[in-house]
Amino acid sequence: MLVYTFFIKRNFHNQIKSPIFYRYFTKDLNISYIKNPYKADIVMDKYKNRENLNSSQMLIKIEGTQYLANKILYTKVLNNLDQNGGYNGFNSTLFNPPSYSMNFQKIGILTKDEKLFLSRNETGIWIMKPAATYGGTGIQLIRNIESVKQALYQKLNNQTIDAIQDINLKYSSFTLQKYIDKPLLLKGEKKFDYRCYVFYVSSDPLIAVYVPGFIRETMVKYKQDSENLMTHIGNGQFQRAYPNYWKKLRKSSYDMRLFKEKLLDKFPNLKEKDYYNLIDKIKASLAYSIQSAKDKFKQNKGDFQIQGIDIIGWKFL
Known part of the structure; x- marks a missing residue:
């Protein structure tokens, strides 16, 4: 071949x-x-x-999977499916934090999501993510949510947008997402995410298979009030700044077998069946995401693709 x-x-x-x-x-x-x-x-x-x-x-690409990779497009298709009643009693609020699409290049007007955001009394910590980047590029933690509201009013009134500090507006489109400030932590007290995969075996008919992956811990212990993005964001772009990162990487990344051991060790009240219930919930979240975008997929005999998915545990248990 x-x-x-x-x-x-x-x-x-x-x-x-x-x-x-x-x-x-x-x-x-x-x-x-x-x-x-x-x-x-x-x-x-x-x-x-x-x-x-x-x-x-x-x-090796199924046209339409960008609706799951691009943060703005993903938010849009999820919201559309939610507004149409979800799927079999399931909706994205069960696994996806509140999210809003922002576009700071459209001066003088507010988008539907921007108006919705301003109409709600949102508080707490948020994350601003450029829509089309990956690997953590351009991500910022927003502790003062009022600064985002002020920036939107600056945009609406054709003013210079300078209310949000450290945000590079060269990325025209962003997703503003509620920060998971109480993540699931194991005994090391480090934040982690789960990198798993979806294998699209076929687009015609659409067949998607869950592929187990691995756990990636941050290099430092989790502290909600820490200003260091290395504490909050697990992407390698931030973690590689840690001294001797490559030597410590082997211990901070491990398979799901070891994760199950660590999980049951940290929470003695949990049983093995609870771990498998957690995996089932992850699969349900992936299935719902694919369901929200499946009408965007172009059917073509023979095409296939593997897509990486990062999941942060918070309310799974």
Whole structure:
């Protein structure tokens, strides 16, 4: 099988060439690499000219999954499904913190979400996330929510938007999301997230499979009043600033088998069935998210994709 390596930024080609992956991909799966997409069996996800592919070629990308990856689009499809009654008694308020879409480039007007935000007496700590970035780029903790309200009024009145400190407005679209200030903590008292995966086996018909992943702990103990983003945000972009990060990484990342042990050790009243109930709730959250965006997915025989999902535990138990 031949794979066309089009999107070099993902460093996919170099990973496959490394010893740890080489045998699996080149020997077990019989995959080799070429630079000509027209002769490949599988084409990488950033290849734009789909119409040039022949009927036997597969694309490692399902068009429409961006509605789950882009924060603004994700908030929109979730809200739409919620407003239409949810699905089988389930809705996003059971797993997704309150979120609002913000656009500081549309001067002189307020969007529907911005008006909704101003109409509510929101308090507490929030996170501002650029909609189209990943890996933690541009994320800021907002402790003074009044500054966001002031910035929206500045925008509405065609004034210079300077109320929110440390926010780079070059990212035109943001998601403002309620911060989980009481996260689930294990004995190390460190905040963690769960990186799992959804494997879209097919888009026609749509078949999505849950793939277990691993736990990623922060390098430092959780303190709600800490100003250090390393305490609050688990993305590697922040955690790599910790001294000897790479040496400590092995102990701060571990599989779900060890997580189950740590969870039951921290909470002796829990049983093994409670752990599996937690996993079922995660699966339900993923299924609802996919359900909210499935009408955006383009059906094309043979296309498939793996999508990474980060989950922070808070009310699962």
